[in-house]
Amino acid sequence: MKIDVLTLFPAMFAGPLDESIIMRARKKGLLDLKIHDLRDWTHDRHRTVDDKPFGGGPGMLMKVEPLFEAVENLKRAGTKVILLSPSGRKFDQFIARDLAKEKDLLLVTGHYEGFDERVREALADDELSIGDYVLTNGALPAMVVIDAVVRLLPGVLGDDESSHDESFSHGLLEYPQWTRPAEFRGMKVPDILVSGNHAEIEKWRREQAKLRTEKQRPDLME
Numbered sequence: 001m002k003i004d005v006l007t008l009f010p011a012m013f014a015g016p017l018d019e020s021i022i023m024r025a026r027k028k029g030l031l032d033l034k035i036h037d038l039r040d041w042t043h044d045r046h047r048t049v050d051d052k053p054f055g056g057g058p059g060m061l062m063k064v065e066p067l068f069e070a071v072e073n074l075k076r077a078g079t080k081v082i083l084l085s086p087s088g089r090k091f092d093q094f095i096a097r098d099l100a101k102e103k104d105l106l107l108v109t110g111h112y113e114g115f116d117e118r119v120r121e122a123l124a125d126d127e128l129s130i131g132d133y134v135l136t137n138g139a140l141p142a143m144v145v146i147d148a149v150v151r152l153l154p155g156v157l158g159d160d161e162s163s164h165d166e167s168f169s170h171g172l173l174e175y176p177q178w179t180r181p182a183e184f185r186g187m188k189v190p191d192i193l194v195s196g197n198h199a200e201i202e203k204w205r206r207e208q209a210k211l212r213t214e215k216q217r218p219d220l221m222e
Contacts, residue, residue, distance in 0.1 A: 059113035084138035088127035100152035109138030
């Protein structure tokens, strides 16, 4: 998979995407990730990327000229352009799975008061938000999307089955789990898990996943 990120803060991506599963995916050649500074597509000596909104109001908007030039320069045939902003549809595991099927993504991160509406109308294929809150810019949401999507690519995880049976994979939270020792400070692993009856274990896990979801995320049951 090829992922390009267009941002005003390229240095923010240096740590999180150079560790763990994402770095292994890059080293294996499963992920081609490039981070681009939007200011590289400005042409004034101040490298200006924002301006006042028409009609007045607080804050500044990202300028259309560098955004259009950058996206048109980075986009290839088949590239899906995604804006990261609070106005987007809420990102979830189902969207992550859909994006993992794409070959080429361009993530455009917002800042200031957001995007000129012409960017949405003429450049974007989708717009995503990672939650109902506002961050200082779209760099962190872009990293969240990258992490959630890349781990679903075939060969990225040590066991591809890991991504098929986890929280949100079936619209439910993941069932509770235990590991050795079987008893710790008086707390014991449920007998069913050491019974060896795999059919009953799977049934129990499905029931527990449903109970946990009903308790902690009843909205998922609707």
